[in-house]
Amino acid sequence: MTFWWLAIKDLQIVVRDKKAFLTLIMMPLLLIAILGAAFGDVMKQDDDVTIEKFTLGIANLDKGQLSTVLTDEVFTKALSKQIKVKYYDENGLREKIKDHTLSVGIIIPANFTASMMSGSESKVKLLTVPDPGIKATIVQTVIEQFSNSISIEVFATQLAQPVNAGNQTSVFQPKPSSDEITQPLIKETTINAKTKPVESFQYYAAAMGVMFLLMTVVQGVTTMILEKEQAVYNRLLLTKLTFTQYLTGKMIGLIIISLAQAFLIILGTKLLFGVDWGPSLSGIALMTVGFVFNACGLGILAGSFIKTEKAFSVAGMFATQIMAAVGGSMVPLYLFPDWVISITKFLPNGLALQTYLDLMSGATFSEILPAIAGSVGLGLMFFAIGLIRLSLERRGRYA
Amino acid sequence: MNMLTVGELRKSFGVIAAVNGVSFAVEKGESFGLLGPNGAGKSTIINMITGLFPPTSGAVHMKDIDVIKNTKQAQKLIGVVPQEIALYQSMSARENLKFWGRMYDLSGSTLEKSVDEVLEIIGLTERAKDKVETFSGGMKRRVNIGAAILHRPELLIMDEPTVGIDPQSRNHILETVKRLNSEGMTIIYTSHYMEEVEYLCERIGIIDHGELIALGTLHELRETIGDHSKIVLSLDNKTSNHEIIPQTLTGHFLEKDIQLNDNQLIIFHKDPQFILSDLIQSVTSTGTKVTSVDIIEPNLESVFLHLTGRSLRD
Ligand SMILES: Nc1ncnc2c1ncn2[C@@H]1O[C@H](COP(=O)(O)OP(=O)(O)O)[C@@H](O)[C@H]1O
Numbered sequence A: 001m002t003f004w005w006l007a008i009k010d011l012q013i014v015v016r017d018k019k020a021f022l023t024l025i026m027m028p029l030l031l032i033a034i035l036g037a038a039f040g041d042v043m044k045q046d047d048d049v050t051i052e053k054f055t056l057g058i059a060n061l062d063k064g065q066l067s068t069v070l071t072d073e074v075f076t077k078a079l080s081k082q083i084k085v086k087y088y089d090e091n092g093l094r095e096k097i098k099d100h101t102l103s104v105g106i107i108i109p110a111n112f113t114a115s116m117m118s119g120s121e122s123k124v125k126l127l128t129v130p131d132p133g134i135k136a137t138i139v140q141t142v143i144e145q146f147s148n149s150i151s152i153e154v155f156a157t158q159l160a161q162p163v164n165a166g167n168q169t170s171v172f173q174p175k176p177s178s179d180e181i182t183q184p185l186i187k188e189t190t191i192n193a194k195t196k197p198v199e200s201f202q203y204y205a206a207a208m209g210v211m212f213l214l215m216t217v218v219q220g221v222t223t224m225i226l227e228k229e230q231a232v233y234n235r236l237l238l239t240k241l242t243f244t245q246y247l248t249g250k251m252i253g254l255i256i257i258s259l260a261q262a263f264l265i266i267l268g269t270k271l272l273f274g275v276d277w278g279p280s281l282s283g284i285a286l287m288t289v290g291f292v293f294n295a296c297g298l299g300i301l302a303g304s305f306i307k308t309e310k311a312f313s314v315a316g317m318f319a320t321q322i323m324a325a326v327g328g329s330m331v332p333l334y335l336f337p338d339w340v341i342s343i344t345k346f347l348p349n350g351l352a353l354q355t356y357l358d359l360m361s362g363a364t365f366s367e368i369l370p371a372i373a374g375s376v377g378l379g380l381m382f383f384a385i386g387l388i389r390l391s392l393e394r395r396g397r398y399a
Numbered sequence B: 001m002n003m004l005t006v007g008e009l010r011k012s013f014g015v016i017a018a019v020n021g022v023s024f025a026v027e028k029g030e031s032f033g034l035l036g037p038n039g040a041g042k043s044t045i046i047n048m049i050t051g052l053f054p055p056t057s058g059a060v061h062m063k064d065i066d067v068i069k070n071t072k073q074a075q076k077l078i079g080v081v082p083q084e085i086a087l088y089q090s091m092s093a094r095e096n097l098k099f100w101g102r103m104y105d106l107s108g109s110t111l112e113k114s115v116d117e118v119l120e121i122i123g124l125t126e127r128a129k130d131k132v133e134t135f136s137g138g139m140k141r142r143v144n145i146g147a148a149i150l151h152r153p154e155l156l157i158m159d160e161p162t163v164g165i166d167p168q169s170r171n172h173i174l175e176t177v178k179r180l181n182s183e184g185m186t187i188i189y190t191s192h193y194m195e196e197v198e199y200l201c202e203r204i205g206i207i208d209h210g211e212l213i214a215l216g217t218l219h220e221l222r223e224t225i226g227d228h229s230k231i232v233l234s235l236d237n238k239t240s241n242h243e244i245i246p247q248t249l250t251g252h253f254l255e256k257d258i259q260l261n262d263n264q265l266i267i268f269h270k271d272p273q274f275i276l277s278d279l280i281q282s283v284t285s286t287g288t289k290v291t292s293v294d295i296i297e298p299n300l301e302s303v304f305l306h307l308t309g310r311s312l313r314d
């Protein structure tokens, strides 16, 4: 268990370093406060600022009062800058979505008003092309805001590869048939009925939190590389400690520091600014572990390419800034085109931020499990490549 | 059985041959010195012996363990004092020692006891709670040594453990090493200070440009230069007939043992005390006054000078 003592030693050193300690704990809270206040307004107006106007198809089967309010008052009037509303019947809407002349549509069920009035659940169906981007999110958010007791079924129309040209007409089918077992055509996702939109301050708490965690990891990996150039590292290798134990110890130390930081950021923003981090504390904790693991892996991979601590800390600073910017910590993710958002999922911080936001919107533990698994998986891959490189280099250097 | 056997050790860094075919053995209980100027290859030899990195070619055996193949197993037998201070500056002396003890799997009361003993040995019991960063160079060096002996290694390998410290700390360190050796610990000690190696080591290897240019006891090494002391007479420069002095001495000394440089007369002889008064008498009889006399006993410095034509420290 020698690696534990290595981790404990690292923690001791960090706790004693007053500057490091302040940077780790105080700075995030301070910056979240400043930026949250400064950017809060931008966040509220972001639909005006950026998102192109798009067409929403509506099939309203209800004809009751509430659905009219939703379609006419909310979508048509209040959101006239962003959304152009077109009405269809149910089949017409499905056709439009299917052949991509329309990317987002909703079907309001016949009993919508009645169910809402009686307080029972009503399901609005959200139909989209496979890759609807931010438009679907906006529509979904609006409906959720309209009534947070509505559960939405999202039908993402998946265009499967036609087996042959003659088969094309059966690409979209409203009801599952036996065909789909071998060739799934529709993916159905149900979103929690109590889904809440993420507010600007929440967003910044998560975004800044992720950025600071990223900085902590970069700092940690920099120290590791620094230590490698110092005599203590050689001395460590002369003891019973193996290289693997060394890395394990370092990782554990870093994970504990990051968890403490995440915990303090969450607690601090909750107490000071009333930020709601969602109900799943274990989800946040595990995602943080996954994120740190992922980011450490990336750091070690980068470290295996960069020889000196100085070069690494410069490169690390740039990389942190770029990753933070692209990953949504500086500019709201909503402002990015969709394909960027998808790509940033491959950045440790991008994935972490999106998952934190999901958690804030009420995602359950099992819903974010893929993200955690993805983080750990990516981290493992980075680690493996980094380690292979390091051991090759070690052999090469001394052979 | 030898504690350590090193055979035809070589190490190249690119085109530089840092160590070039070095072989020697160290017996159990011995204190062995590696003497050589900066850049001679001492640290590179030590790093290969301790298994920090493998040699380009050659063999290292710790007892009968192949260090290159079974590095971790061999490392259990040794304590290493690296050339640089390898400690955590923001931790106290005691915390450092505890940490390094744990890295050698010590724990509980064994660890506590060992740390207390080591603090006593390195003379820092009083300052145990102070952070290493507040220590003087000498005190840091002492903790650096302490961290290597916590697990009571059979072989203690020290790489220039006294570089850049005050005389008091140096004496303390030399005494400590001597004591550990007398208690049965085998010692390998590298230095570019010949006094230290002369004082501590029973056998000495002299390293230059990656090669072992001499190996033996201090006595054996002195023999290689004939074991002659150097007598230096400074002559009064008011008298100018110095040239005649060597002639008057040829009856008593061999011609090659007499040198005259301006107003310095240098004589090489095995037993200077024995002939000194006669020598001075002979010189004064020529009308030249002797203003001072220096007797330089043969030391490793002169051995090195003899072997390489250079001084140890330049
Ligand atoms: N990692 C290295 N890379 C390249 N050259 C090295 C390296 N380590 C040592 N050397 C060279 O090998 C020679 C011996 O160095 P070293 O063993 O440190 O000498 P010493 O310890 O006797 O002062 C020197 O010329 C030094 O520059």
Ligand SMILES: [Mg+2]
Pocket: B039, B042, B043, B044, B083, B159, B160
């Ligand atoms: Mg050296």
